[in-house]
Every structure is written in structure tokens, then in C-alpha cells.
Amino acid sequence: MDKIDLDNIDLTNFIMPIKLNYDREYYFELYERLNSYKEYIKSLNDISQSTIENVEDNINLIVESVEDYYNADIAEAKNKILNLLRKYTLDDFIISELDKSYAFRGLAPFSELLDEVKEGYVNEYSEMNVYPLSFFKARLGNSAFEKKDMLHIPFCNRELVSTQRFSIPGVPCLYLGTTSYVCWLEMDKPQDNVFNVSSFQLPNLKILNLVIDYELINNQVKNLIKFKDDRIKREENIKLLQSIIEIFPLVYATSFSINSKERKFKYEYIVSQLIMQCLSDLKINGIAYASKKVKKSTRAFPQCINLAISMKINKKFHFKNERDKYADICENISLTEPVNLSEFIKMGGNNKTHTVGTWTKTFSYKFFSDNLPQCLIYLGSREIQYKYTEFANFDNYIFALTHDKANIFKVL
Known part of the structure; x- marks a missing residue:
């Protein structure tokens, strides 16, 4: 050659x-x-x-x-x-660290790689480094889910844990996405009325970047x-x-x-599963990777990035209470009440504004909503700017809700 x-x-x-x-x-x-x-x-x-x-x-x-x-x-x-x-x-x-990972903040944490002149799609790299990251998890069903239901499958229900890309049968793993859209893709495009989503705020974990x-x-x-x-x-x-x-x-x-x-x-x-088995040896908590449901990986960042976090039992083989059924890390996770997509649309969808929380726009919406290739997704067999989709509005609505621990981790 x-x-x-x-x-x-x-x-x-x-x-x-x-x-x-x-x-x-x-x-x-x-x-x-x-x-x-x-x-x-x-x-x-x-x-x-x-x-x-x-x-x-x-x-x-x-x-x-x-x-x-x-x-x-x-x-x-x-x-x-x-x-x-x-x-x-x-x-x-x-x-x-999660908060400094290229998988979620792009090149912003790597100042030594950047030109002194602002890049075209970035308002301020300094703001990108401090603005809260946004993560989402979905569950399918018509049930009235609670916050704890949006965490990983409890350790007492291991028989429900099937094989997935970065987890093995019987071993719970928490899968999150940077948008509700990628959660929807990963679940094979379910109907709106069974699609329930919560926004997550995570502790600063150690992450392997495969994006x-x-x-x-x-x-x-x-x-x-x-x-x-x-x-x-x-x-x-x-x-x-x-x-x-x-x-x-x-x-x-x-x-x-x-x-x-x-x-x-x-x-x-x-x-993928061999990598997951190596995490404990390397003291890594999770893996960031581009969704394989996209047509091509160059359309994955930032809207279609997944995070798989290994759930450790920490020798809690006897469940004295509800808390023992979940990994210790869950006590440090804050999340919103789940919202059903169909109900959101009925409330007004893109005309619905919500400002309960400090932040009203997700990370990807705030910094990647210009007319650039990074902001395009495939929807309905065509490319479209993500900010113009109902999913983007759904993300912002949920992200602005109050985040808090699941009730089982609150001191009574």
C-alpha cells in the first residue's frame, strides 16, 4: 500500500x-x-x-x-x-470523570486542544464546562411509575435482567441517554402513550469514553x-x-x-460485555458509547450518546428493606418524576413552558442547537434539526422539573 x-x-x-x-x-x-x-x-x-x-x-x-x-x-x-x-x-x-468526559462535553474540557478563537458552534467553552449535563431514562408501560421505578431493576428481580450490549443476564445495569430521543430509539420506537421518561443528575463518576x-x-x-x-x-x-x-x-x-x-x-x-467485566479492576463506574440505533455514528453526538453504569450490590445479599434492593450509588442520584410523552403532548407539547428548576434547557439544546451537522437527527426517513422536534421540547420540560432522590433514600 x-x-x-x-x-x-x-x-x-x-x-x-x-x-x-x-x-x-x-x-x-x-x-x-x-x-x-x-x-x-x-x-x-x-x-x-x-x-x-x-x-x-x-x-x-x-x-x-x-x-x-x-x-x-x-x-x-x-x-x-x-x-x-x-x-x-x-x-x-x-x-x-463524568463531568470532564469528551463523550458529554465535547472538547470543552480540553483547553490545550482548542484555538483561542471561539469555535463556530460554541458560545463559551467556559460555560460548557460548568453547565449541568442532562441524562434521561425511559420505561415502557401504562403504570403510574415512581422515581424508584426509574432506577435499575432491583437486585431481588435479577431474573428480569436480559442480555444487553454492556451488561450480562442477571446483573443489573443503569442505562441512560443524553436525550429522550435516544431512549426512544433504544426501545425500538414505542408508542407515545407507553413512553415514560425521567431526567437524571448523577454524581461525578469515572467513565470510559467509547464515543x-x-x-x-x-x-x-x-x-x-x-x-x-x-x-x-x-x-x-x-x-x-x-x-x-x-x-x-x-x-x-x-x-x-x-x-x-x-x-x-x-x-x-x-x-462489550468483556469490557464491562473489567470496570471493577480499573475502578471505572460506567461506559459512554454512541447508540447503535443511529444510521451512522457521526450523527450520534451529542443527542444519541448512551451511558451504561454498572450496579454493584456491595455484598447486600439479604434485603432488610427497600433500599437494600438498589445499588449504593442510587442514593446519590437525583431524578425527576417520570413524565408520559402522550400526556406531555396533550398538555401543549412545544407550547408548554416550565421553569420550576434553575436550568430550563438541556446541555445539548443549549450548546448544540445551531444549524450544524452535529445537531441533525434522522426522523421520519429524513434529517431534521433536533431542536425542532417534540423530543427536544420534551427533554427541556422534564429537565426543568425538580430533581431529588427517590423517596426510599430520604431520611424519615
Whole structure:
């Protein structure tokens, strides 16, 4: 393969999510696509040898972990993914506090990467760093749900926990999204009358950032060109670019979607669930990732980002009261009463204003509602600005409601 200058990098051949028809295709597609990625990275000029070596090593660890899993050596499969992740424990772009994660605040927390001139879609980076993040969770049903019902499935009901992308059967996990829209997508577009949503405020957890796609890499290359006369900023951007290039195969391996519905085991969840099993070893609380329900990952940030938080029982195997059925972290979570989408629309929908809380607009609405590609979603087979949807109005309405602990965690 001919050598390619770094400023001409183009990873559009590695669009995510990757759609397959059958489970049996997963391993071979993963192997071929990651090998193609490795060869492409090796063809780049001005890429460090250490980056090339890490890309090769990471790809080998991913492929071998799947092979180990197929051979029933789950412990060794997990160990390979753990060895991969351990390389990045000090990389604050990949592993950071929730409040400083690229997955939710974009590049705002990384001042060393930014131009002194304001970027086009940002009012003030300083404001982006302090404005509260917004998270949502949905439940389906016609019941009158309470706040506690919007938390994870209680430990006493493990039989209800099915396999999901970042959780295994019987082990509760709290799944949140940055908008009600992504919750709706993840639940396969349910009817309005059964779609109930709460807004969440979270403690400052430690998060693994898997919100990375080819466009982010391409844009970082543009920054190298922009900062060619600023040695410090150029070096910081090169450092980030190398980290992204190295971790990209792991993101890619977790971004497959298989069309077959009636399955007891899902091949595309193997690497994701191995990552989840590594979190305790690394003292990480959760994983941020782009929804695989979107047509392409470049339309995921910021409206379609998910957060999976592992729920720990902390040796509470005997349930003396209602609180014991939930993870300790839930005591530090504030949330709103759930709101039904159909009832919201009947109340006036986009004509309904609400200002009970201090904040009246969600993070993504406040900072990403201009006419830019980042603000587009697919709805009704066409692209539309998210701010013009009923979902955006729904988000803002719920976000402005009072957030508080579930009643079971309040001192009587």
C-alpha cells in the first residue's frame, strides 16, 4: 500500500455501526475489517512507531479475546481486554470523570486542544464546562411509575435482567441517554402513550469514553494543520490523535449490529460485555458509547450518546428493606418524576413552558442547537434539526422539573 500523508487521512471506510445479517458473520467481518484498519494505519506517514505497535497489539488482543470466548476461556478473554484498557488509565480523553468526559462535553474540557478563537458552534467553552449535563431514562408501560421505578431493576428481580450490549443476564445495569430521543430509539420506537421518561443528575463518576468515530480522527488531523505553527498545541493534538487511533479498534469491535432478532446469544455483545467485566479492576463506574440505533455514528453526538453504569450490590445479599434492593450509588442520584410523552403532548407539547428548576434547557439544546451537522437527527426517513422536534421540547420540560432522590433514600 502506498504511503499516505497524515494530513490526508480518510477513514470513511470505517463507518459505524456495522450492520450484519447473521451471527456467524461477526468474527470474520471483525477480523477482516480490523486487519484492513491496521494496514491503513501502517500506511500513514508521520505516524509514530509506538502508535502502530499499539494498534497492532490492540487488534490482536481483541481478536484473540473473541477466540478465547468461543473456546469457553472467559477468564482469559477478559484478561486480554483488561490488558488493552490498562494502557489508557492515565489518558484523560479515554478514561476521565463524568463531568470532564469528551463523550458529554465535547472538547470543552480540553483547553490545550482548542484555538483561542471561539469555535463556530460554541458560545463559551467556559460555560460548557460548568453547565449541568442532562441524562434521561425511559420505561415502557401504562403504570403510574415512581422515581424508584426509574432506577435499575432491583437486585431481588435479577431474573428480569436480559442480555444487553454492556451488561450480562442477571446483573443489573443503569442505562441512560443524553436525550429522550435516544431512549426512544433504544426501545425500538414505542408508542407515545407507553413512553415514560425521567431526567437524571448523577454524581461525578469515572467513565470510559467509547464515543469515537472516523470523523473525530479526520477532524483531529485538521487541527494538526491548523496548529502547524503552534508547537505546543500541535503536540497536544498529536498526542490525542494517537490515543484515538489506538483505541478505535475497541470502539469498532463494539459497534456491530446484527439483524437477526430471535437469538439467545448475541455475538456482537462479546467484547462489550468483556469490557464491562473489567470496570471493577480499573475502578471505572460506567461506559459512554454512541447508540447503535443511529444510521451512522457521526450523527450520534451529542443527542444519541448512551451511558451504561454498572450496579454493584456491595455484598447486600439479604434485603432488610427497600433500599437494600438498589445499588449504593442510587442514593446519590437525583431524578425527576417520570413524565408520559402522550400526556406531555396533550398538555401543549412545544407550547408548554416550565421553569420550576434553575436550568430550563438541556446541555445539548443549549450548546448544540445551531444549524450544524452535529445537531441533525434522522426522523421520519429524513434529517431534521433536533431542536425542532417534540423530543427536544420534551427533554427541556422534564429537565426543568425538580430533581431529588427517590423517596426510599430520604431520611424519615
